Amino acid sequence: MxxxxxxxxxxxxxxxxxxxxxxxxxxxxxxxxxxxxxxxxxxxxxxxxxxxxxxxxxxxxxxxxxxxxxxxxxxxxxxxxxxxxxxxxxxxxxxxxxxxxxxxxxxxxxxxxxxxxxxxxxxxxxxxxxxxxxxxxxxxxxxxxxxxxxxxxxxxxxxxxxxxxxxxxxxxxxxxxxxxxxxxxxxxxxxxxxxxxxxxxxxxxxxxxxxxxxxxLPAPRPGRALPVRTRWAGVVSAPEGIYLERRLASGIWGGLYSLPEREEAGELRDWILSRWPGARQTEPPVERIGHVFSHYRLDLRILRFALPSAACGIMEGEQAIWYNSRLPMRVGLPAPIERFLIEHGNSE
Ligand code: SF4
Structure with missing residues (x-):
C-alpha cells in the first residue's frame, strides 16, 4: 500500500x-x-x-x-x-x-x-x-x-x-x-x-x-470580464409614492414592476417631462444601481423628478402603480430595485 x-x-x-x-x-x-x-x-x-x-x-x-x-x-x-x-x-x-x-x-x-x-x-x-x-x-x-x-x-x-x-x-x-x-x-x-x-x-x-x-489551491474559476451596459432610470416621486411600470413579459426582470428606463439620459428626461409637465428635476448627484447578470453588468443611473401630487395619475390601460416603500404592495419588484427604493425611495 x-x-x-x-x-x-x-x-x-x-x-x-x-x-x-x-x-x-x-x-x-x-x-x-x-x-x-x-x-x-x-x-x-x-x-x-x-x-x-x-x-x-x-x-x-x-x-x-x-x-x-x-x-x-x-x-x-x-x-x-x-x-x-x-x-x-x-x-x-x-x-x-x-x-x-x-x-x-x-x-x-x-x-x-x-x-x-x-x-x-x-x-x-x-x-x-x-x-x-x-x-x-x-x-x-x-x-x-x-x-x-x-x-x-x-x-x-x-x-x-x-x-x-x-x-x-x-x-x-x-x-x-x-x-x-x-x-x-x-x-x-x-x-x-x-x-x-x-x-x-x-x-x-x-x-x-x-x-x-x-x-x-485549488485555483478558482477564471473570472470572465463581463460587458457593462449603461441605462438610465427615472425616480418620479409624488407624495403618494414612486412611479413604477410593469416590464414586458420577455427579457430581463420580465413582468416585474420597475422604474421607467431608457438608453439615454436625455431620452428619459424628455419622456418624463412630456408625461408629467409639472415634474421638477431634483439635483442630487447621479445615483446608481449596479447588478450582475450572467452575461453583462448593469449600470443603472438614476435621475430624480418630483411631482406635487400624483393627481396626473396613471393613464388608462397603463400597467403602472405609485409605490410607497413604507406601505409596500404585493407586487413583484426586481430585488436591486426594491432594495434601492427601501433605502433611498420616497425622499420627496
Ligand atoms: S492536504 Fe490539506 S490539510 Fe493536509 S497539509 Fe495539505 S493543505 Fe493542509
Whole structure:
C-alpha cells in the first residue's frame, strides 16, 4: 500500500466518521441513495432526509414502485430535484434491466440516470470494495493541494491530471474505508476555508503546505470580464409614492414592476417631462444601481423628478402603480430595485 493511503487509513481509524447511517448496514442501495443525496450537500443536512427516505423506501423495489410525486415530496428541502427524478428512474431501470440488484461495476453503474463517474466509483468502492478512485469536490480540493496541482479543476486538462493522481493513490484494499477517509479529510481537515494542516495525516509531503500555496489551491474559476451596459432610470416621486411600470413579459426582470428606463439620459428626461409637465428635476448627484447578470453588468443611473401630487395619475390601460416603500404592495419588484427604493425611495 502506498504511504499516502496507509497514513490516511491510520488517521481514519481514529478520527474518521464511522457512524453515518448509510454505513450501517452498508448495502449497495443505501450507499447509492446516500451518494446521490450527498452531491452538493453536507452530510449533516443529508442524514434526516436519508433516514426518512429509507423508512419509506427501504429497498430498490419500494422506490421503483413509488409514485414520482411521493419521491419528490420526501426530497423537498434537499434541492436539486433532478437528482430525485433520476434516482427514481434509475430504480425502475435496476428493477427492469438488472433484476433488482444494483450493478457492482463502475462502467455499468455509470449507464444509470444521475450517476456520473465519481458517484459510480463511490458506490463500486464502498458497496463492492472495487478499486475505484472518486473525485468529488472535497477530494478535488485535497488532491489539488497535496499534489500541488495548479489551474481550475473544472478545466478538462486539470480534471485529467486530478483523476490520474486520484487513481495512483488508491490502495486496492480497504476501499470502502479509503473512500470515506478521503471524503472525511476534505470535509473535516482540508476544508475550503481554514484547513487544519496541523491535524492532517498527509501534511509531511503536501506540496501546497510546503510552498505556502494552501490558500491558492485549488485555483478558482477564471473570472470572465463581463460587458457593462449603461441605462438610465427615472425616480418620479409624488407624495403618494414612486412611479413604477410593469416590464414586458420577455427579457430581463420580465413582468416585474420597475422604474421607467431608457438608453439615454436625455431620452428619459424628455419622456418624463412630456408625461408629467409639472415634474421638477431634483439635483442630487447621479445615483446608481449596479447588478450582475450572467452575461453583462448593469449600470443603472438614476435621475430624480418630483411631482406635487400624483393627481396626473396613471393613464388608462397603463400597467403602472405609485409605490410607497413604507406601505409596500404585493407586487413583484426586481430585488436591486426594491432594495434601492427601501433605502433611498420616497425622499420627496
Ligand atoms: S497539509 Fe493542509 S493543505 Fe495539505 S492536504 Fe493536509 S490539510 Fe490539506
Amino acid at each position: 502506498n504511504t499516502f493511503a496507509s497514513r490516511l487509513l491510520a488517521w481514519f481509524d481514529v478520527h474518521g466518521r464511522h457512524d453515518l447511517p448509510w454505513q450501517h448496514p452498508r448495502s449497495a442501495y443505501r450507499v447509492w441513495v446516500s451518494e446521490i443525496m450527498l452531491q452538493q450537500t453536507r452530510a449533516e443536512t443529508v442524514i434526516p432526509y436519508f433516514l426518512a427516505f429509507m423508512a419509506r423506501f427501504p429497498d430498490v423495489r419500494a422506490l421503483a414502485d413509488a409514485p414520482a410525486d411521493e419521491v419528490l415530496h420526501l426530497w423537498s428541502g434537499l434541492g436539486y430535484y433532478a437528482r430525485a427524478r433520476n434516482l427514481h428512474r434509475a430504480a425502475r431501470l435496476v428493477m427492469e434491466v438488472h433484476g433488482g440488484e444494483l450493478p457492482a461495476y463502475r462502467h455499468v453503474l455509470e449507464a444509470l440516470p444521475g450517476i456520473g463517474r465519481s458517484t459510480a466509483a463511490a458506490i463500486a468502492a464502498q458497496a463492492f470494495g472495487q478499486a475505484e478512485a472518486i473525485l468529488d469536490g472535497n477530494v478535488r480540493r485535497v488532491l489539488a493541494r497535496h499534489a500541488g496541482i495548479e489551474g481550475w479543476p473544472g478545466s478538462p486538462a486539470v480534471q485529467r491530471r486530478l483523476w490520474s493522481v486520484a487513481e495512483e493513490r488508491i490502495p486496492g484494499l480497504r476501499m470502502a474505508d479509503y473512500t470515506q477517509a478521503m471524503m472525511d479529510l476534505g470535509a473535516t481537515v482540508c476544508t475550503r476555508r481554514r484547513p487544519d494542516c496541523h491535524r492532517c495525516p498527509v501534511a509531511a509531503d503536501c506540496v501546497a503546505l510546503a510552498g505556502d500555496r494552501v490558500a491558492d
